[in-house]
Amino acid sequence: MAGALTLTTALLASACSGTGGGGESSQADADTITFMTQLFGTAPSPQGELHQAIEKFLGKKIKVTWVPNAEYQEKVNVTLASSNIPDVMVVDPKSPAFGKAAQAGAFWDLTDKIKKYPNLVGDEKVLLNSSINGKIYGPYRTRPLLRSAVMIRKDWLEKVGLEAPKTTDDLYEIAKAFTEKDPDGNGKKDTYGLIIPKWPGTTFAASSPFNVIDVWFGAPNNWGERDGKLVPEFDTPEFFEANRFMKKMIGEGLVNPDWNTLDTAKWNDPFVQGKGGIIIDVDVRTTQLLDLLKEQDPQNYGDKVLTVGNLSRPDGKKFSLPFSGYKDILAVSKQRVRTDAQLDELLKTLDKLASKEGQILLTNGIEGRNFKVENGEAVLINQDDPKVKQLQDDVDKAFIQLGTQASTGTAGIAYPRVPPEEPYRKDLAERKERVAEDLKTAVFDPSLPVVSPTAVEKGATLNPIVTDARIKYLAGQITEDQLKAEIKRWYDSGGTQIAQEINDLVSKLGQ
Amino acid sequence: MATDLAPPPVKAARVDRRKPSRGRALWRYRWLYLLLIPGLAYFLVFKYVPMRGLQIAFQDFVPFLGYNGSQWVGFKHFEDLFTGPDFGRLMYNTLVLALLNIVFVFPAPIIVALMLNELRINILKRSVQSLIYIPHFLSWTIVASLTYILFSVDYGVLAGWIHEIVGGQKIDYVAQPEWFRPIIILQTLWKTTGWTTIIYLAALAGVNHELYEAARMDGAGRWRQLWHVTLPAIRPTIVVMAILMSGNLLDMSFEQIWLMTNNLNRATADVFDTFTYYVGINQGAFSYATAVGLFKGVAGVLLIFGSNWLAKRLGQRGLF
Structure with missing residues (x-):
């Protein structure tokens, strides 16, 4: 009671x-x-x-x-x-x-x-x-319609002698070098590549770094067409491809060890404190990072962040994650x-x-x-x-x-607000170009206008199933087969109905 | 009531000489009754009036339509709950935590109180007492943050020490499902033991010293005295505490569990309280959440009656 x-x-x-x-x-x-x-x-x-x-x-x-x-x-x-x-x-x-x-x-x-x-x-x-x-x-x-980007410690990148990434393989190489090649030069192996926080909530498509990487590998953005039907992001081979990639990074210690408990409010801390060197998030985070780095080093803060757009997958094909x-x-x-x-x-x-x-x-x-x-x-x-x-x-x-x-x-x-300092101006100018470029390869979510009644009714039970299973898979708690079994459980507990409704509603909208 | 308050004057005058009537007693102790009013008002306003809202467990409640406009659906939400995939998991998680609470958390303050009682250096006793109360005044938010800071796999101080001593692989205590329950129980022990000890210490202070003297004359040592004098003396207190606890058995402390939950340990962490909050406030399924809460409440009432009955069966005085 x-x-x-x-x-x-x-x-x-x-x-x-x-x-x-x-x-x-x-x-x-x-x-x-x-x-x-x-x-x-x-x-x-x-x-x-x-x-x-x-x-x-x-x-x-x-x-x-x-x-x-x-x-x-x-x-x-x-x-x-x-x-x-x-x-x-x-x-x-x-x-x-x-x-x-x-x-x-x-x-x-x-x-x-x-x-x-x-x-x-x-x-x-x-x-x-x-x-x-x-x-x-x-x-x-x-x-903004497109906000996803990768923020990298520029000074570290120069230290380990690597170029700005273009593909997910490049990202892996950078993360590995950041972990193993002592980019902060303190003689100790105490850094890692990618910084991922605990993603709040249980909604699957949350524009989390995981969703961004799914799309980079060619998985749908939330829902996408496969063989004439809309299927969820996680029911595609590309989704598994993306997660194998992520699992490898996590398994090799290229990601912060507390990636499933780090508070999102503290996401910038490891980057600014020089513990980790890569963040995948919305591009406006660059401004926050510049602000924080400026407090630390008012002279050279502009040389510490490099922001690049969406990355292509190993075979060179590029897919970008747009927002709603x-x-x-x-x-x-x-x-x-x-x-x-x-x-x-x-x-x-x-x-x-x-x-x-x-x-x-x-x-x-x-x-x-x-x-x-x-x-x-x-x-x-x-x-x-x-x-x-x-x-x-x-x-x-x-x-x-x-x-x-x-x-x-x-x-x-309204009037665009331009900060006086050069690094901010540069970031803003680059952002415009980047967004225009990435929009060409944007994968839009066709299900955005629709709401499935079953998803509303059973969301509390259904939402956590695949969201949690993916995290467990990445943490090495379950195998890929068990992840597939969880996806099947999602379908069996009401997911089949949701897919049907999404397909019906979207096709009705198109008429 | 009205008749009690205004008995026929003649009769009242006659009764006056023998035994005070109920109305008289009411008047005589009016200040005491007045003191009772805020307490009653509290229960009325915050515990009984909101029960009116329990009806939405039997409706498809839409706030805009209100209690009267929403559709009645009978036991639909209860059926959904009992046949749904969540029920088994919630029940299991709740019961396991409840069991761990009985085994570890319930006896802890008794043991601590007995140990403190044996201390002869007063200043030490006092300072230990005060020190172990302190965690009670910290909110769960602080306790949870402290846990994250101490046990984080990245920078946790305690986790680091344990790793140095035990060796092997680094363990992510706050994210591993198998560590969820130990951490919850440890947190509860740390936070609540000291405070609950007060009640037992009060009971212990009331034990007649002549009993100890008599026991000593008969040659009883410390352990014998503890077993034959101290424990029987505080037995009623223990029983009352046990019955009270049984009513709250299914009430896990919501904030504590909510704050310690993440994607990896959710399967172990979810209990009725967190589920109600998640479904009701986060997802806006008010009716379903109320049905879950109502079920838990009914189960709690049954437990309290059950343990009261059991206590009487075992020859103890019950609560009621």
């Missing part, structure tokens, strides 16, 4: 706190819009300069429930169970809890309406990707917005917020206050003034999360 009670108490408590924090949902006037989104620092004050500027720009009051990013999904699920859903909620449209709520009619279906608001549509393909089986529940928050192009949508709840007229009013406001001017406010800040425009780029100014610093933090750690057509990593319709 305690479990059930804990659950219900949590829901109850959140319902209560929701009332306290979100406030007077019933009497709130039409001039206030409530939001809920992620937060990466401390919550901005409603009296803050930026908050006020946005309200002035919209001509409406806004009230934002800021939720620390780490607990966001849980808070969303708990809020969905409460009676205090904000008007506009940043949600992952594919999460089971949102799917159920949307199906029950808790959120507005905007499929036919969104086209009327030009700033909300964005890229039609990405908009479709963010839908639930073609049903659109809100404008998406844009992200969005992260979460801004869903409109029906709790307070009840009539079509009210919805229109709200969408007009959101449309205004998604305009160039609005996006600049959210993702750049206030022109002349914390940034100025030079050659179409935003250059930070007055950062020594504590008030401006506060404003800058409100942008970077909070309000940027409400950006739809602009965000971190993609300036979109």
Whole structure:
């Protein structure tokens, strides 16, 4: 009972706190819009300069429930169970809890309406990707379409006398040299090649380093066509090829020994501390690495990171892992917005917020206050003034999360932010070229717009099966045959049904 | 109740001289009853009112539709649970941990308390007592982080020492499924033993010293005294603690297990509490999660009645 009670108490408590924090949902006037989104620092004050500027720009009051990013999904699920859903909620449209709520009619279906608001549509393909089986529940928050990259310790690479990698074999050679050839020159064999953290959650396709390598070897990106049918990433020979490669690296000690327990928040540490030399992740991590290395060595930090794009497999064929192009949508709840007229009013406001001017406010800040425009780029100014610093933090750690057509990593319709130092500028310029090149070989996930009902219902049981089995295989706890048996178990426990539904839904979408 | 509070005046006056009526007693001890109210309110608000939510175990609960709008599905979620692939594993993991708790964690504070009781140097006794309480005040998050730091295969200090002494291959204690249970039990021992010792020490303080003197006159040594005087004296306390523990047998400490779980040890680590959280809060399957929790609760109630009955059968005083 305690479990059930804990659950219900949590829901109850959140319902209560929701009332306290979100406030007077019933009497709130039409001039206030409530939001809920992620937060990466401390919550901005409603009296803050930026908050006020946005309200002035919209001509409406806004009230934002800021939720620390780490607990966001849980808070969303708990809020969905409460009676205090904000008007506009940043949600992952594919999460089971949102799917159920949307199906029950808790959120507005905007499929036919969104086209009327030009700033909300964005890229039609990405908009479709963010839908639930073609049903659109809100404008998406844009992200770069291709973000996967390999970050390597440049100084180490020079030390061991190797070139930047082009193929997975090159990557292996580098990892081996980093492990065995004492790249940090301390006379001890205390380094390793690749750094992999514990990948959180049980979802299989999570853009983890493992998924990236699967795709490099030619496996599908989550789902892909084989013999005219869509099959999951792990039911292909290429998947096993990729995992044999990974297992070899792990078995030979070329990967950090704590690869299945290292906290993702500490992913940069071994790289910066000179324990490991390769990270496979999104390319914006380069910026973080440069920041950290700069603290250590303000002179030469630029010579310590080399970022390259997706790698080709040993036979020279190249496949790149793209992303979905969005992260979460801004869903409109029906709790307070009840009539079509009210919805229109709200969408007009959101449309205004998604305009160039609005996006600049959210993702750049206030022109002349914390940034100025030079050659179409935003250059930070007055950062020594504590008030401006506060404003800058409100942008970077909070309000940027409400950006739809602009965000971190993609300036979109707002001003690209260019850091003053050379290494950052160089990275940004290289990134553009790299992304354009890799997009040519991108393997897209055809199942992005669809959600299988069985996956929603049985996900808790099914998701961990293959995800855990792969990790166990890599750790040497089970053999390849046992991994295959686990995949069969996935099919038998409901996977067959999921595959059927995915195939049906995708083909229906194409019509 | 109302009649108790307002008995006919004539009768009340007559009763007054003999025995105080219930209403009188209530009035007389009103301050004590007043003190009871916050406790009652706590149980009402946080334990009984939320039980209303248990009904969603029998529904396909959709928050937007609420308790009244959601569809009733009877025992569907329970059927899913009992026939599903997770049940056996969850039950096994939970029971094994429960058993280990009974064997290792339950007797530990008794043994420590007895040992402390034998100490004659007061200052040593006091300081040991205080030192072993401290872990109780640390949260599981800290205990788990400490474990990761000490036992990490990469930089763990303790893991390094063990490796130096034992030799052989380096063991990844925090990721190996076979090390999961030992680590959980060690953590629990470290964190809870000292605190629980207080209760036994209190019971030991109440043992009549004349009994020891009498035993000594009869020539009983230290061990004899322990066996024939000390243990029988704290037996009721042990029994009550055992019954209380049996009710919580299926309650694993959620944070502890959740924090120590990873892809490699999940098969061993998953227990009802973590599964409920994962399914309910992470996956948003509120009804199913509630059904799992309700099942566990019912099993807990049965266990507490069962052990109470057993205690009475064995000639001890039960809880109720």
